[in-house]
Amino acid sequence: MMSAGEEVRSVVLTGYGGYECLKVKPWPIQALGAGDVRVAVAICGVNFSDLYTRQGMLRELQPPLVLGTECVGEVTAVGAAVAHIKVGDHVLCYKFTGGLYRDHVVVAASHCFVLPPGMSYEDSAALPANYLTAYFCVHDIGHMRAGQSIFISSCAGGVGWAATQLACSAGDVTIFGTCSPEKHDAVRENGVTHPLTYDGYEQELLKHSPDGVDIIIDNMASSAFTINQRLLKPLGRIVVIGANSMVTDSQKFGWWSFLRLWWSTKNVSARDLIMQNRVVAGLHLGLLMERQPNTIQSAMSHLFQLYEQGKIKPHIDSIWPFDKVVEAMRLLAERKNVGKVLLRVETADK
Ligand SMILES: NC(=O)c1ccc[n+]([C@@H]2O[C@H](COP(=O)([O-])OP(=O)(O)OC[C@H]3O[C@@H](n4cnc5c(N)ncnc54)[C@H](OP(=O)(O)O)[C@@H]3O)[C@@H](O)[C@H]2O)c1
Incomplete structure (x- = not known):
């Protein structure tokens, strides 16, 4: 069990610039608030926006910061005000301001989607x-x-x-x-x-x-x-x-x-x-998610249905160990990926 102030393995952007600005290292995890859940992360999705953030196109995100806008894993704790998510649920998290490339995350429950039974971590991580x-x-x-x-x-x-x-x-x-x-x-x-x-x-x-x-x-x-x-x-x-x-x-x-x-x-x-x-x-x-979370929740429910009906199926280009985040990001920048690039988080306590 983790407590506030504890550090977890994270992909930290130390400044704007090239790949040398990315460091995998321990970084403090925030305390669990009443509306938050804590998740043991299994898979993270790599996105083009990670390149923008690293290169400094999104000036509102100031380094040092933890990179990563989406991840999936198992809930290990829920805040007192969270009703629709429980410990043990598998959830998908999306937060456009980042902070999700780490082996444990604390994230607002409103930014999480409970996975339907049988949906793999890999496929779900490709959705948000x-x-x-x-x-x-x-x-x-x-x-x-x-x-x-x-x-x-x-x-x-x-x-x-x-x-x-x-x-x-x-x-x-x-x-x-x-x-x-x-x-x-x-x-x-x-x-x-x-x-x-x-x-x-x-x-x-x-x-x-x-x-x-x-x-x-x-x-x-x-x-x-x-x-x-x-x-x-x-x-x-x-x-x-x-x-x-x-x-x-x-x-x-x-x-x-x-x-x-x-x-x-x-x-x-x-x-x-x-x-x-x-x-x-x-x-x-x-920003749509910030202003209209219900719109996003209902779109995601529809996507889950389309997935169950076999109408959508993510194509996973490749899955990289967490420490190989630079190699994973390079695939997008160098135009080599077809479909989704993922990072797999492996920790002893999961
Ligand atoms: N507005 C939003 O809310 C939102 C949300 C998610 C993503 N996006 C945007 O959607 C786009 C796709 O994002 P994604 O995460 O799915 O990335 P992605 O398309 O999986 O990866 C990048 C691909 O784009 C192509 N590409 C075209 N011009 C490129 C260039 N100058 N440099 C590098 N690659 C280039 C490359 O393939 P080919 O050259 O073979 O085509 C490359 O493989 C990005 O512009 C992203 O910012 C916007």
Whole structure:
């Protein structure tokens, strides 16, 4: 049993910069509050946002801090005010401000989801950031329906993989997606109708679908944001979720990249939106969770149902020992992953 002030093995970001700023070391765990649960962590999910945080794109997160936005494990203690979670439950935790890459976590119960019986730790760890993000893009904002088309950038990544499956669940859809050429067979098997390369994808897409597509999930921002808007059909919806183009090397993010990004995305003109009959939207899953936790809980319940019905199935790219967090993060930065990258936490007392 742990007490406040005790230290647990954690992935600590010691400053903004390259991989040398990541240290696996003991770090204090906070006291269990009335609304919290304590979890013995089994698996953590690696996300692109970990790269942003390490490189200093999210200035509101100041190092030193413990990295990690999602984990899964067994509840070992619950606060006095927690009613819906009990000791022994298997839970999935999501917290966009991080702090979850550690072998034990204390986290608000409102940031936890009790796993349905029979769901593996590995599959569940792939759900929060990837599948919830894809869910809101495809369903809530995208309103994907049978007969429609979607373009998913980075369709072989965690969010892209999930978005493909959720789009397929609408039935009779056409899916375009960009990724590295060596991943094209894998994404086709996952349901992408037309895998595309990043070079010249817009011309290729228009060859197949001259009117464009109904929905776009854009995680590049930059100049692609302008190009992508031109690929929308009238009444089409584009959802911006990230800025992969900001990750150009392994070091701190550069102010030039930031300015380029700002410049290329600053003009969303109301007049153009009206004239083009288009919807430009954004999604920030973490902030949505802070403001509307019930919306997130009900989306996750729906994802659990889709999983039980066999309509979604995370693809696990690889599972790394906790100490190999740098190698795991490199896979995303170096564009090598297909689907989800995980860290396995092994401790003697679990
Ligand atoms: N707004 C939100 O709430 C929210 C929540 C979760 C994730 N996201 C965003 O969704 C995107 C996907 O996140 P993820 O965690 O699922 O990551 P991921 O897609 O699994 O990993 C990154 C993949 O993106 C592709 N990529 C494209 N351009 C890249 C670049 N410049 N540098 C590195 N990789 C690049 C690479 O594959 P290919 O080159 O082969 O395509 C790479 O394998 C990210 O932009 C992330 O910030 C947003």
